[in-house]
Amino acid sequence: MTDGFYFEDMPVGRVLHSARAIRIERDRMIAFAEEFDPQPAHLSEEQAAASQFGQLCASGWFTGSVTMRLVAETLVIAKGGMGIGVDNLRWPRPVLPGDTLRVTIEVLAARPSRSQPSRGLVTMRTTTFNQHDQAVQELTSIVMMPLRSASQR
Amino acid sequence: MTDGFYFEDMPVGRVLHSARAIRIERDRMIAFAEEFDPQPAHLSEEQAAASQFGQLCASGWFTGSVTMRLVAETLVIAKGGMGIGVDNLRWPRPVLPGDTLRVTIEVLAARPSRSQPSRGLVTMRTTTFNQHDQAVQELTSIVMMPLRSASQR
Numbered sequence: 001m002t003d004g005f006y007f008e009d010m011p012v013g014r015v016l017h018s019a020r021a022i023r024i025e026r027d028r029m030i031a032f033a034e035e036f037d038p039q040p041a042h043l044s045e046e047q048a049a050a051s052q053f054g055q056l057c058a059s060g061w062f063t064g065s066v067t068m069r070l071v072a073e074t075l076v077i078a079k080g081g082m083g084i085g086v087d088n089l090r091w092p093r094p095v096l097p098g099d100t101l102r103v104t105i106e107v108l109a110a111r112p113s114r115s116q117p118s119r120g121l122v123t124m125r126t127t128t129f130n131q132h133d134q135a136v137q138e139l140t141s142i143v144m145m146p147l148r149s150a151s152q153r
Numbered sequence: 154m155t156d157g158f159y160f161e162d163m164p165v166g167r168v169l170h171s172a173r174a175i176r177i178e179r180d181r182m183i184a185f186a187e188e189f190d191p192q193p194a195h196l197s198e199e200q201a202a203a204s205q206f207g208q209l210c211a212s213g214w215f216t217g218s219v220t221m222r223l224v225a226e227t228l229v230i231a232k233g234g235m236g237i238g239v240d241n242l243r244w245p246r247p248v249l250p251g252d253t254l255r256v257t258i259e260v261l262a263a264r265p266s267r268s269q270p271s272r273g274l275v276t277m278r279t280t281t282f283n284q285h286d287q288a289v290q291e292l293t294s295i296v297m298m299p300l301r302s303a304s305q306r
Contacts, residue, residue: 036218038225039233051233052297060236061218065189068214072191080192080204083213089239144205
């Protein structure tokens with residue numbers, strides 16, 4: 001499987017775990033927010049104290065992006081994955097500076113594509129955990145993956 | 154409304170448009186992918202040509218983050234918004250280098266929070282368009298917003 005995962009490698013029920021965790025550095029977290037999500041809870045302790053959150057925490061899009069990094073390292077897809085969409089994206093707990101995040105990926109459904117016979121659609125649930133094993137993000141994604149059988153023809 | 158939007162300012166059917174568009178710079182798009190989504194379609198023209206996409210295009214998480222920036226400028230929420238979750242996140246067309254993106258936000262539902270009487274939950278559909286007025290991203294988000302009536306007590 002040197003060129004990565006194919007559709008056939010992701011049967012329903014398969015579970016993958018990221019090999020490492022990523023530490024959330026305060027400065028990187030704030031710089032991301034300044035560029036992409038400049039709301040008070042994500043910019044500084046002072047502004048966050050008066051926000052709905054009450055404490056400095058990561059933008060959900062930063063958590064999602066860090067999660068994508070862990071997923072890309074864990075599930076290396078042959079020819080690259082093609083994300084069709086994401087559902088049920090939730091942030092049940094805030095991500096705080098210094099947290100370390102890891103992910104678990106579970107295959108919920110898999111079927112060949114109707115329109116493109118050389119590809120298949122895999123539905124997976126990705127859960128992001130902090131260092132206390134608390135879920136900080138959950139999502140379900142639909143990803144197009146190439147079929148090994150079609151690639152070898 | 155100098156301190157931003159409250160729950161009462163987002164009745165069902167209200168539509169907001171971003172005041173500006175953001176141009177997708179090729180180098181920024183690639184740097185984001187190197188940090189968060191290092192898959193071949195997002196890294197270089199050469200790697201993308203052999204990928205499922207066939208052309209260099211943005212990570213969906215980059216598109217989502219740029220969209221968040223436009224939303225944060227367009228809908229400035231008093232005390233900052235608190236994102237509860239996102240559903241139906243789809244990328245119907247690829248985002249290409251040089252594209253300029255704008256957003257439209259439409260309120261689909263709004264109700265006071267049951268657990269927190271000083272806040273309300275607003276469900277909105279955010280659509281991101283390119284310079285050809287083609288949708289490149291759609292999502293439905295649920296955001297907690299403070300009630301003006303509670304803030305003035």
